[in-house]
Amino acid sequence: MTQTTNAPALHPQTTARLHELGLELPAPSNSVASYVPATRVGDLVYTSGQLPHENGVLASTGKVGSDVSAEEASALAATCVLNALSAASALGDLDKARIVKVVGFVASAPGFNGQPAVINGASDLLLDIFGDRGAHARSAVGVAELPLNAPVEVELIVEFF
Template sequence: MGRWTDRLTGLGIELPRVVTPVASYVPAVRTGSHVYTAGQVPMVEGQLAGAGKVGSGVSLPDAQRHARTCALNALAAVDSLVGLDSIERVVKVVGFVASAEGFTEQPAVVNGASELLGEVFGDAGQHARSAVGVAELPLGAPVEVELIVEVA
């Protein structure tokens, strides 16, 4: 155990199993001192936790919960590659939000991921970020999140 796994335990959070890729890619890749995750959708125990467009069928609070799930799935991918406790800091979060026409609260949706990272990593969880509205996401997911982390 180490500082981040202990923090997760203290928060009552358990990392999920790594989501099996749905196409030709791997969940995470390390290059130098950085790990890049593939985009993660809100899969829970092998099933998509929700589908649809945010602002029409998916509420903002539900979308934020989905973004949190996506971030947990991304952390599981990092953990499987290098171990969670090797993370020095979260560098960047990219969030994609399947958005209904006129929906403009993508940053609020991706806060679901950012706030989780802050809970787990404290100051080391402060990151640069993009929150992008898109027409569609894989499997009909409402949110997709990818991470870049610096590791020891």
């Protein structure tokens, strides 16, 4: 049985809230392989995994827990969220959206088990931007390697109402 809720009351419009926070969505990225940055099915948009690119350049590389600190990786997860929101915004109005799910991947050094704290960078930013509409289900997964030696990757499921 699928449980859904009605669209939550609008918190300050998403675009206005981004401005209040001093944030700007980057231009949607182009795919670098055989996929699209996001796809829409009905009211849901699924983003492809987004890396922490800033101005088209990977902001950091390496394993979290050795090359990259958990704190730096948490900030990089927030950068991934901005890239994912950019991809989603190409398919719907973020002022009429809520976050359904976040999946975060953390390239982890042996023995590093702080993946949830790293992906909190993504979750906290979404709550800051969307308020109650940013509350979401989540997975935080440690992996051996990510594309381009990125330390973190985030994907979103966004519902448009």
